[in-house]
Amino acid sequence: MIEPKLISYLFMAVAGALSLIATYLAVIEKDLVKAVIYSAIQSTAYTILFYLLMAPDIALVYIPVAVGLYPAVVFFLIKKTERFEESG
Amino acid sequence: MRLGRYLQAFSLVALAVLLAVALTYKGLGDLPNPAVRDLALWYLYTTLNPEVPNMTVMSPEAVTAIVWDYRGLDTLFETMVFFLAIVGALAIMRGITLNEGGEGLHIERYGLSLITKTATKLLVPLIIGVSASIALHGHLTPGGGFQGGSAAAVAPLLVLVIFSTYYVVFKLRLSELSMISLRTLGLMGIYMTSFATLILGLVIGVNAYIFQNMPKANAFIGLPPALGGSLISGTLFFFNLFEFFAVAAGFTLVFILLSIPEVKAREVLKGEEHGH
Numbered sequence: 001m002i003e004p005k006l007i008s009y010l011f012m013a014v015a016g017a018l019s020l021i022a023t024y025l026a027v028i029e030k031d032l033v034k035a036v037i038y039s040a041i042q043s044t045a046y047t048i049l050f051y052l053l054m055a056p057d058i059a060l061v062y063i064p065v066a067v068g069l070y071p072a073v074v075f076f077l078i079k080k081t082e083r084f085e086e087s088g
Numbered sequence: 089m090r091l092g093r094y095l096q097a098f099s100l101v102a103l104a105v106l107l108a109v110a111l112t113y114k115g116l117g118d119l120p121n122p123a124v125r126d127l128a129l130w131y132l133y134t135t136l137n138p139e140v141p142n143m144t145v146m147s148p149e150a151v152t153a154i155v156w157d158y159r160g161l162d163t164l165f166e167t168m169v170f171f172l173a174i175v176g177a178l179a180i181m182r183g184i185t186l187n188e189g190g191e192g193l194h195i196e197r198y199g200l201s202l203i204t205k206t207a208t209k210l211l212v213p214l215i216i217g218v219s220a221s222i223a224l225h226g227h228l229t230p231g232g233g234f235q236g237g238s239a240a241a242v243a244p245l246l247v248l249v250i251f252s253t254y255y256v257v258f259k260l261r262l263s264e265l266s267m268i269s270l271r272t273l274g275l276m277g278i279y280m281t282s283f284a285t286l287i288l289g290l291v292i293g294v295n296a297y298i299f300q301n302m303p304k305a306n307a308f309i310g311l312p313p314a315l316g317g318s319l320i321s322g323t324l325f326f327f328n329l330f331e332f333f334a335v336a337a338g339f340t341l342v343f344i345l346l347s348i349p350e351v352k353a354r355e356v357l358k359g360e361e362h363g364h
Contacts, residue, residue, distance in 0.1 A: 020101070023100075024097055024100055028093070057230045057231065057232065057235065059230075060230060060231050060235040063239075064235075064238040064239040068241075068242040069242065072245050072343065073343075080350055
């Protein structure tokens with residue numbers, strides 16, 4: 001029988017790995033719109049981590065800020081400047 | 089090039105694994121002293137405990153109790169930082185406004201498709217309802233003014249993107265000025281709430297403190313923990329309510345300013361260069 005605590009740790013490990021992959025993709029991506037979406041995926045993984053670490057207050061503020069408001073600000077700024085990062 | 093990418097990915101994974109190993113074997117110094125946890129136990133013991141009348145906050149939500157009562161000054165200054173950030177945005181965008189020129193516009197032609205607009209019309213009341221619940225139950229369940237306010241700000245943001253800025257400013261009448269007014273109202277509410285007990289004490293003529301919530305050992309006065317049979321935890325409910333308005337209006341204000349078309353902003357900036 002698997003303990004409930006172990007399942008929670010397992011979810012944390014998966015969320016942590018997902019956030020790591022998303023961060024890596026966000027850093028190397030040249031299309032800034034895609035990079036922001038990767039960053040939002042990373043934030044979603046963090047939200048799962050916060051929830052499992054018993055910080056629902058932080059999870060509640062992290063969802064609207066990191067998935068809604070912050071990408072929106074960056075999208076507005078990308079629209080006002082340039083979408084693609086120059087290689088080099 | 090390809091090898092470099094693999095090396096990058098490998099070094100990230102190696103960093104994560106090594107940090108985990110180092111933390112597990114206390115390689116980055118000792119873990120915090122377990123004696124610190126006595127403080128947490130004290131908060132949990134006193135947060136809703138009428139048996140310790142001079143210590144309790146009368147709120148079952150220990151996090152909100154810490155945020156707005158035990159450590160309330162920290163949150164007050166955080167609100168001030170957010171206030172200054174919005175003032176900075178306003179100062180940079182000064183003079184750039186959409187307040188006129190909406191008469192000849194066909195507002196319904198702007199924005200995304202009808203399907204998206206209908207879905208948004210259904211979603212917006214839900215978002216506002218959930219965010220109001222998060223903020224107004226902040227002293228009972230996880231959540232609070234900032235959480236509720238930032239969730240509520242998603243609703244005008246969706247309308248701005250999906251229905252266009254013109255719809256928000258000319259049809260819904262959510263101009264910058266009304267957002268500034270709402271935000272000032274929220275901040276004034278926070279200001280008045282932090283002085284409420286002091287003013288009450290001055291009127292009655294007993295000892296009281298700024299930012300006081302429940303009665304303390306040498307200041308017997310405090311705000312009521314419940315109104316009409318439902319728990320409001322003294323100042324916590326009012327702080328959450330006013331913070332909700334201040335944060336939601338602040339974010340909406342920044343988004344309205346950011347979504348003003350670049351052409352309009354350029355006109356104002358060019359005018360400045362020519363000395364108009």
